[in-house]
Amino acid sequence: MPKKIDTFKPKLNKDIGALHPITFTQQFLLNILEELGFELIYGPEIETEDFNFDRLNIKKTHPARQMHDTFYVNNESHVLRTHTSPVQIRGMLERKPPTAFISAGKVYRKDDDATHLPMFHQIEGIIVDKNISFSNLKDLMFDILEKIFGNDISLRFRPSYFPFTEPSAEVDILSDEDKWLEILGCGIVNPIVLENCKIDSKEFSGLAFGLGVERIAMLKFGISDIREFYKSNLDFLKQIK
Amino acid sequence: MKILLDHIKKRITEDLDLNKLSSILINLGHENELINNKILDLEITPNRGDCFSLIGILRELKNFYKVDMDFEIYQGDLKEFKMDFSNNASDHCPSICFLNIEVEGVKEKYIPEIESFFHVLGVKKNNFFTDISNYLSYELGQPTHCYDADKISDKRIKLEVSNKQTTFKTVIGKEVNLKNSNLVFKCDEEIINLAGVMGGASTECSQTTKKVIIESAFFKPDSIIGKSTMYDINSDASHKFERGIDRSLQEKALRRFIYLVQQHAVISKMEIFKFSNNLDKKKPIVEFSVEKINKILGTALRSEDCKQILEKLDFRVNEYIEIPSHRHDISSLNDISEEVARVIGYDNIERAKIVLPNKKIENTSKENLLRDLFISNGFYEVITYPFVEAQNTKSIHIDNPLDSSKRFLRTSLKESLINNLSFNERRQKDSVKLFEISDVYHKDKDQILSKKRIGFIASGRQANNYEGFSKKISIKSLEDFLKDFYKDIKINTIPRKEIDSKNNTDVFYMETDLDNFEFNEKMFNLNILKETKFSKYTKVSDFPSVTRDISYTLNSIGSYDQLEKLLISINDKIIKEVFIFDYYVNPKTEQIKIGYRFILRSDEKTLKDSEVSETMEKIITESLKMDGISILGV
Numbered sequence: 001m002p003k004k005i006d007t008f009k010p011k012l013n014k015d016i017g018a019l020h021p022i023t024f025t026q027q028f029l030l031n032i033l034e035e036l037g038f039e040l041i042y043g044p045e046i047e048t049e050d051f052n053f054d055r056l057n058i059k060k061t062h063p064a065r066q067m068h069d070t071f072y073v074n075n076e077s078h079v080l081r082t083h084t085s086p087v088q089i090r091g092m093l094e095r096k097p098p099t100a101f102i103s104a105g106k107v108y109r110k111d112d113d114a115t116h117l118p119m120f121h122q123i124e125g126i127i128v129d130k131n132i133s134f135s136n137l138k139d140l141m142f143d144i145l146e147k148i149f150g151n152d153i154s155l156r157f158r159p160s161y162f163p164f165t166e167p168s169a170e171v172d173i174l175s176d177e178d179k180w181l182e183i184l185g186c187g188i189v190n191p192i193v194l195e196n197c198k199i200d201s202k203e204f205s206g207l208a209f210g211l212g213v214e215r216i217a218m219l220k221f222g223i224s225d226i227r228e229f230y231k232s233n234l235d236f237l238k239q240i241k
Numbered sequence: 242m243k244i245l246l247d248h249i250k251k252r253i254t255e256d257l258d259l260n261k262l263s264s265i266l267i268n269l270g271h272e273n274e275l276i277n278n279k280i281l282d283l284e285i286t287p288n289r290g291d292c293f294s295l296i297g298i299l300r301e302l303k304n305f306y307k308v309d310m311d312f313e314i315y316q317g318d319l320k321e322f323k324m325d326f327s328n329n330a331s332d333h334c335p336s337i338c339f340l341n342i343e344v345e346g347v348k349e350k351y352i353p354e355i356e357s358f359f360h361v362l363g364v365k366k367n368n369f370f371t372d373i374s375n376y377l378s379y380e381l382g383q384p385t386h387c388y389d390a391d392k393i394s395d396k397r398i399k400l401e402v403s404n405k406q407t408t409f410k411t412v413i414g415k416e417v418n419l420k421n422s423n424l425v426f427k428c429d430e431e432i433i434n435l436a437g438v439m440g441g442a443s444t445e446c447s448q449t450t451k452k453v454i455i456e457s458a459f460f461k462p463d464s465i466i467g468k469s470t471m472y473d474i475n476s477d478a479s480h481k482f483e484r485g486i487d488r489s490l491q492e493k494a495l496r497r498f499i500y501l502v503q504q505h506a507v508i509s510k511m512e513i514f515k516f517s518n519n520l521d522k523k524k525p526i527v528e529f530s531v532e533k534i535n536k537i538l539g540t541a542l543r544s545e546d547c548k549q550i551l552e553k554l555d556f557r558v559n560e561y562i563e564i565p566s567h568r569h570d571i572s573s574l575n576d577i578s579e580e581v582a583r584v585i586g587y588d589n590i591e592r593a594k595i596v597l598p599n600k601k602i603e604n605t606s607k608e609n610l611l612r613d614l615f616i617s618n619g620f621y622e623v624i625t626y627p628f629v630e631a632q633n634t635k636s637i638h639i640d641n642p643l644d645s646s647k648r649f650l651r652t653s654l655k656e657s658l659i660n661n662l663s664f665n666e667r668r669q670k671d672s673v674k675l676f677e678i679s680d681v682y683h684k685d686k687d688q689i690l691s692k693k694r695i696g697f698i699a700s701g702r703q704a705n706n707y708e709g710f711s712k713k714i715s716i717k718s719l720e721d722f723l724k725d726f727y728k729d730i731k732i733n734t735i736p737r738k739e740i741d742s743k744n745n746t747d748v749f750y751m752e753t754d755l756d757n758f759e760f761n762e763k764m765f766n767l768n769i770l771k772e773t774k775f776s777k778y779t780k781v782s783d784f785p786s787v788t789r790d791i792s793y794t795l796n797s798i799g800s801y802d803q804l805e806k807l808l809i810s811i812n813d814k815i816i817k818e819v820f821i822f823d824y825y826v827n828p829k830t831e832q833i834k835i836g837y838r839f840i841l842r843s844d845e846k847t848l849k850d851s852e853v854s855e856t857m858e859k860i861i862t863e864s865l866k867m868d869g870i871s872i873l874g875v
Contacts, residue, residue, distance in 0.1 A: 005797075005798060005826060005828065005831045005833070006826065006828050008798055008801075008826050008833060010707065010801065010805075010821050010824050010835060011805065011821075012706055012707070012708065013705065013706040013820045013821065014706070015619050015704040015705050015706045015709065015820075016616055016617055016618075016619055017615060017616040017617075017618070017619050017620040017621040017622070017674065018616060018621055018622065019612060019616065019622050020621075020622040020623060020624050022624055023612065023622055023624070024773075025775075027609070027773075028773045031773070036597055037597030038597065044680075044689075044691055045680060045682070045691075046637070046650075046682055046689050046691070059463075061462065061463045061466040061467065063287070063466070063467075063470075063483075066467060066470060067640075067641045068470065068641075071639055071640075071641060071642075071643075072639070072640040072641055073637050073638065073639050073640060073650065074637050074638065074640075074684065074689065075640065076640050078689060080639075100597045110641065110643060112643055118626060118628070118643055119626050119627070127595070127597065131536065132595070133536065133537060133538060133539030133593065134537060134538045134539050134540075134578070134582060134590060135538065135539025135540065135590050135591055135592055135593040136539060136593050136594075136595040138587070138590060138591075138592050138593075139592035139593055139594055139595060140595055142592060156267075156588065157587040157588055157590075158267055158268060158270060158272075158587055158588075159268075159269065159270030159579065159582070159583045159587060160270060160286060161270070161286035161287065161288045161289070166573070166575040166576055166578075166579055167537075167538075167575065167578055167579030167582050167583075168579070169587055188537060188575060188578075190575060191573065191575060192573075205536075205537070220775040221775050221776070221777065221778040222777050222778050223778045224780070225780075228781065229624070230624060230625060230626060231664070232623040232625060232657075232660075232661035232664060232665070232675065233664070233665065233668070233781055234621060234665045234668070234670055234673065235668065235781040235782070235817075236778075236781045237621045237622070237623070238621070239776060239778050239779070240776065
C-alpha cells in the first residue's frame with residue numbers, strides 16, 4: 001500500500017534540549033549510590049572554617065587553608081567550601097549511627113589553569129556503624145567503580161593522605177592508554193573526626209569516599225579539556241543527549 | 242623529590258629490578274616515575290616529611306630488601322665551644338646544634354656519590370660548605386645552614402620571634418620585606434637568617450671561606466609553614482621543615498657533615514655547641530593491639546607479623562609502640578594500622594561485603610522535574626561560575642578573588658545568562674535557549690542566606706525543525722509551556738544594547754525562586770527519554786560555521802525516504818547539523834517540497850566558499866542521481 005500523500009509529514013527533529021553533562025553524570029552517580037542504600041543530603045556552599053576545616057582535622061597551619069588555595073568571603077568570616085566534606089560533618093551531627101549518606105555539589109578552590117577550575121563538583125559518601133573496616137571500604141569502592149565503569153576494569157588501591165581519614169587510600173583506574181588515573185579518594189574515618197561530631201569512636205567506626213564528578217564525566221564522555229564544561233557552548237552542550 | 246637510583250643501588254645488595262622497586266614504592270604510598278633509569282622522581286604526601294631524603298626512602302624499603310642503613314659519621318670526641326647563643330624561641334626550636342669548623346686544602350673534586358648528586362640531579366654547585374650542606378640535606382633530610390664565621394662577631398647569635406618590619410636580603414640576593422612576626426636568627430640586632438627558610442647575604446659563605454659555623458636545627462612545622470609562600474622563597478629547607486624533619490637528628494647530622502668534610506679536606510679545628518629543650522625529649526607511644534589493628538583493617542594478622550613490619554619501619558614494639566623521632570605523622574592506632582597495611586599492600590587486603598540499610602526512596606526532586614520541563618521545551622542547561630563584577634547591598638564579597646574585577650558572589654543568574662547568550666550568538670547561533678539552576682547567596686545583616694534559583698534566557702527561532710524554524714520565541718511561546726506550572730509569570734525583555742552580539746531577535750529572561758513553581762501531575766508526565774548513555778564527545782571547533790539550504794521537490798513519499806537515507810549516509814566531517822526547516826505538500830500534483838538546512842564547520846580552519854561549495858555539490862549530485870527528485874535552482 002503506497003502511503004497517502006495528504007497525510008505525509010517528514011520526520012520531526014524534536015529539538016529537545018539537554019542536561020548539562022555534569023548534571024547528567026552527577027545523576028548517574030547518585031542513582032548508583034542511592035541504589036546501594038545511601039541517603040542524599042545537601043549543605044551550604046558558603047561554610048565556616050569550623051565545618052570546612054577544623055572538625056575535619058585540617059589544622060590551622062595546613063597549606064590548604066591559606067589565602068592562595070581557599071576563597072575567603074565576607075571579611076574572612078566564611079569560606080567557599082573547598083570540598084563536600086563539611087556536609088558529612090553536618091550529617092553526622094544530625095544523625096545517630098548506624099548511618100549512610102552522600103552529599104553532592106559545587107566546591108571551590110583558588111585555582112584556574114588548564115587542568116584546574118575554581119569551581120568543580122564532588123560527591124562524597126560516608127557510612128558510620130559498628131565494625132566498619134578497611135576491607136569493607138575496599139569492597140564498596142570496587143563495587144561502586146565497577147558500577148560506574150563496568151566489570152572489566154583494572155583498579156589499583158594505594159595509600160594516600162587526607163587529614164580526615166586514616167588509613168587513607170586513592171584508587172586508580174587503568175586507562176585505555178595503559179596509564180593509571182586517579183579516580184577516587186577514600187579511607188577509614190579518622191576517629192578524631194568522629195569525636196568532633198560527637199560520635200563515640202570506641203564504639204563506632206566509619207568509612208568515607210569522595211569522587212570528582214568532572215573527572216568521571218571526562219572519562220565517560222571522552223572529554224579531554226576540563227574547561228569545556230563551563231563555557232556554556234551550545235555546540236558542546238548539544239552533544240549530551 | 243628526586244633520588245639517584247645509584248645511591249639506592251649502592252645500599253641494596255641484591256640486583257635491583259627497577260620496575261619492581263617503583264611499584265613497591267607506589268604500594269607504600271609514594272607515587273613515582275623512573276627517569277632514564279637514573280633518577281627516581283617521587284611524589285611524597287605532605288604528612289611524610291621523613292621521606293624527603295635518601296635515608297627516608299631507604300627506611301621505607303627495609304621491609305622489602307636488605308638495606309645498608311649505615312651512614313658513617315665522625316665518632317670521635319667533640320669539644321664543646323662557648324657560644325653566646327640565646328634561644329628566645331625554644332617553643333619553636335626545641336633542638337639546635339652549631340658546629341664551629343675550620344679547614345685547609347679542600348680537594349677540587351668531590352667523592353663520586355656527591356659528584357653524581359650535582360651532575361645527575363642538576364644541582365648547582367656553590368662553594369664547598371654549601372655544597373656539603375645541600376648534599377647532606379638530600380641524604381639525611383636535615384637542612385643545615387653555613388655562616389661565614391668571620392662575619393659573625395664574637396659568635397654572638399640569638400634566635401627569636403621578631404615583629405620588626407624590615408628588609409632582609411637573602412643568600413640568593415632577593416630582598417624580602419618582612420611582615421607580621423617571623424622566627425629569625427640575629428647577630429647584634431641584625432637579622433642574619435630567616436629561620437628554616439633561607440639565610441641572609443650578610444653572613445653567607447664564599448669560595449674562599451675556610452672557617453664556618455654550621456647550624457643544625459629542628460624547627461616545628463607550625464613555626465615555618467606559610468613563610469616561603471608569603472615571601473615567595475622556594476627553599477629545600479622550608480619544604481622540609483614545613484613537613485617535619487627528624488627531631489633528634491641535629492647532632493648526628495653535624496657528625497655526618499664532619500665525616501663528609503674529612504673526605505675532602507684537612508680539618509684544623511672543630512667544636513660543637515648544643516641546645517636542647519628537655520621537655521621535648523619524651524617519646525610518644527601508642528598502645529599495641531593486634532586485635533584492634535585487625536578490626537580496623539578487616540584482616541587476620543598475627544602479632545609477630547605486625548611486630549616485624551613495624552620494627553622494620555623503626556618502631557619499637559612491646560606492650561606499647563614507641564614512635565621513632567622522624568615520624569611526626571603517627572599518633573594513633575589508626576595511623577599504625579595504615580603502616581601495617583602499606584607494607585602488606587592495600588591490593589592484598591581482602592574485600593569484605595558491607596550491607597547498607599537499603600531504604601531508597603523514589604524521590605524525583607523538584608529540581609530534576611524542572612530540568613525535564615525546560616529540556617523538553619528545547620532548553621539547554623548551563624552551569625556557570627558565581628563570581629561577578631556587579632554588586633548590590635546584599636552582595637557577599639570575596640576577600641581574595643581570582644580576578645579582581647569579579648569580587649562578588651552573584652545574587653542573580655542574569656549576568657551569566659546574558660554572557661552565555663551572547664557567547665553563543667557570536668558563534669552563529671540563531672536559536673538560543675538556556676537555563677540554569679543554582680543556589681544563590683546574599684547577606685542580610687550578619688547572616689548569610691541562600692536561595693535556590695532558576696533562570697532562563699531565550700532568543701531567536703523557536704526550534705531547529707519545521708515546526709519552530711519560522712517562528713520567533715515570544716513571551717507567548719514561553720508562557721505556553723510555563724503556564725501550567727507557574728501562576729504569576731513575569732517574563733522580561735532585555736534590551737539588545739545590553740548584549741554583545743549582532744543578532745537582533747528579542748531576548749527574553751526570567752528568574753525566580755525554585756519554590757515558586759508548582760509541581761503537579763503534568764510535570765511528572767513529561768515524556769523525557771531517560772537513558773544514561775554516555776555518548777562519545779567530539780571536540781568542539783572554534784572556527785565559524787556556515788549555513789546552506791537546499792530545497793527539494795519530491796515526486797513521492799518513497800523519494801523522501803530515499804533522500805533521508807542518502808543524507809544520513811553522507812559522511813563528511815564538516816557537516817555538523819542537518820534538519821528540515823520547512824515542507825509543503827501539493828495534493829494536486831502530489832509533489833512534496835522540502836527544505837533542508839545544513840550547518841557546516843571545520844575543526845581545523847575557517848571554511849572557504851570553495852570548500853563549502855564542494856561539499857554541497859556532492860550532496861546535490863548524489864541526490865539528483867535518485868529518481869523523482871529535483872532541486873530548485875539547479
